[in-house]
Amino acid sequence: MPFNPANARLPRELRALPRERQPALANAARYWLNLAGFIDRLERLGSRFVVTMPASGAWVGLTDPKDIEVVFRSDAEAVHFGEALRMLSPHELVLGPTNLTALDGPEHLEKRRLLLPAFHGEALKKYEATIRERAREAADRWPVGEPAPAIDQATRVTLEIIMTAVFGVTEPGRLERLRDAVLALISEIGSRRFLLETAIATARRDGFSRQFPRIEARKAAVDSVVLEEIRERRATSESRDDDVLGRLLAVRDDDGKGLGNPELCDQLRLMLLGGTDTTATTIAWALDFLTHDPAALNELRRSVEAGEDGYLDAVVQETLRLRPAFPFTVRLTKRPLELEGLTIPENTLVAPFIALVHRRPDLYPDPLAFRPERFLDGRPGTYSWIPFGGGRRRCIGAAMSQLETAAVLSVLVDELDLNPVCREPASLGRHSVVAVPANGAPVLAKRPRRIRQESAAETVTPETIDLPRTRS
Known part of the structure; x- marks a missing residue:
């Protein structure tokens, strides 16, 4: 191989891998400003590749399920997720230092077990x-007769559920104060200002160590309402297991110690933001795909009316395959990681590229369709369908997110006629580190025909059938 001076900065073990030849700053700019283009360029590099980034250095990208299985099954001390995330994302800044995603090793395993x-x-x-009650309320509130961004409506219903x-x-x-506080924090996280601040922070070592006063103020507003609820619960002797907070208040470790208020705030902020943002995004993408595919929408409506769950679950799984909330997950190697024919050195970022695994034609024929x-013939593969990550770091709320998504979709398609607004499905956009529909996935909802017919039976005025009624 001819000498390449750019390779001199790479660990020797990685120099033979295909790599994105752009400078680190150019790679970072494309990642933050053109996520779809970033993913497309990396797809050409194959199942193992290197991409360099400012501050975090060389990432080893993986798309082969066999390699990803090795990463996900590695010992908790061999690869760290929380430490890697601090280099690439504002998770710890927003969610707090004791939230589950920030922890590594035995501390993470113990907290996850609890x-x-x-x-x-x-x-x-x-x-x-x-969940189903909130979904029905969302259908009643959905604007009828005018385009409405699905992401906005989905965010509201998922927040109400959480x-x-x-x-x-x-x-x-x-409830109202908590809703307002969380939406204000979500809005700030998704602002262009914070996107720029995040991009700059990830290009510097310890970039998130400086102050972010707007984020901190909005976090404090959320925590103040959360603490009201916590204190009220602690003041009563009644034990509740019908919601997550009640269960967390009852958690005890082997020494009989419960979670303190700061840690409860961190974990609950993780659930409020993670459970709202990512699930709402999946619902919006699903509605965008369905309204642009009448055959799939009709089949979903038919199966929901028949009380069958198979196609509904398949719609959720296919949406998560095509549009995972996060395009990749990460680990930081704490000792050399052995893959077949490749040793990844210590202190290297390893990135199982979720979006690229899901686009492999050998796993998913016609992968962009x-x-x-x-997904009707069986369960998705453990290492070939990874929208929630995998192994010990698989998203703790994965089952709940899928339950929410399925419940909301089933109610919406049963109670509303849903139509596309744009000719083509939405392109890939960003809400901080989450991959969202760039245009918000607008949907035009109308009253279902059966409801219009019921209204016509009550009055003989034709206009009551033809004119949509806006629901509040």
Whole structure:
């Protein structure tokens, strides 16, 4: 191989890998400003590649499920997720230093063990009725007869679900203040100002160590409402297991110690923001795909009316395949990582590229097409369908997010006629580090024909059938 001076800065073990030849700053600019273009360029490099970034250095990108299995199954001390995330994302700034995503090693495993029961099995069954009730309210509120961004409507319903199912907040004034505070924080996180601040911070070592006063102020506003609820719960002797907060307050470690208020605020902020932003994005993408695919929308409506879940689950899985909330996940190697024919050195960022795994034609024929039926024959592969990451770091709220998405979609397609506004599905945009529909995925909703017919039976005025009525 001819000498390449750019390779001299790479660890010797990585120099033979295909690499993105642009300078680190150019790669970072494309990642933050043109995510779709960034992903497309990396797809050409194959199943293993190197891309360099400012401050964080060389990333080793992986798209082969066999390699990804090795990464996900690695010992908790061998690869760190929280440490890697601090280099690339504002997660710890926004969610706090004790939130589950920030922890590594035994501390993470212990905290995950304590928190996991609140998001699986019997706990999910208890949240399901609340989730469906909030979904029906969302259908009633959906603007009818005028285009409305699906992302905005989905954000509202997922936040309502999280506030009631996760927090169990029922006091109207507190519910309203929490809603306003969370939406203000979400808005600031998604602002162009914070996107620029995040891009600059990730290009510097310890870039998130400086002050971000606007983020801190909005975090404090959320925490003040959360603490009201926590203090009220602690003041009563009644134990509740019908919401996540009640379960977290009951958590005890092996020494009988519970979670303190600062840690509760961090974990609950993770659920409020992570549970709202990512799930709302999946719902919006699903509606965008469905309204541009009448056959899929009709099949979903038919299956929902028949009480069948198979196609609904397949729609959710296919949406998450085509549009995962995060295009990649990361690990920082704490010792050399052995893949077949490749040793990745210590202190290297390893990036299983979720979006590129999901676009492999050997795994998913016609990979860019929206085809829910590809998931009707069985469960997705553990290492070939990874929208929630995998291994010990798989998203703790994955099951709840899929339950929410399915519940909201089933209610919306059953109660509303949904139509596209734009000719083509939305392009890829950003809300901080989350991949969202660039145009918000606008949808035109109309009253279903059966409801119009019921209205016509009550009055003989034709206009009551033809004119849409805006719902509040």
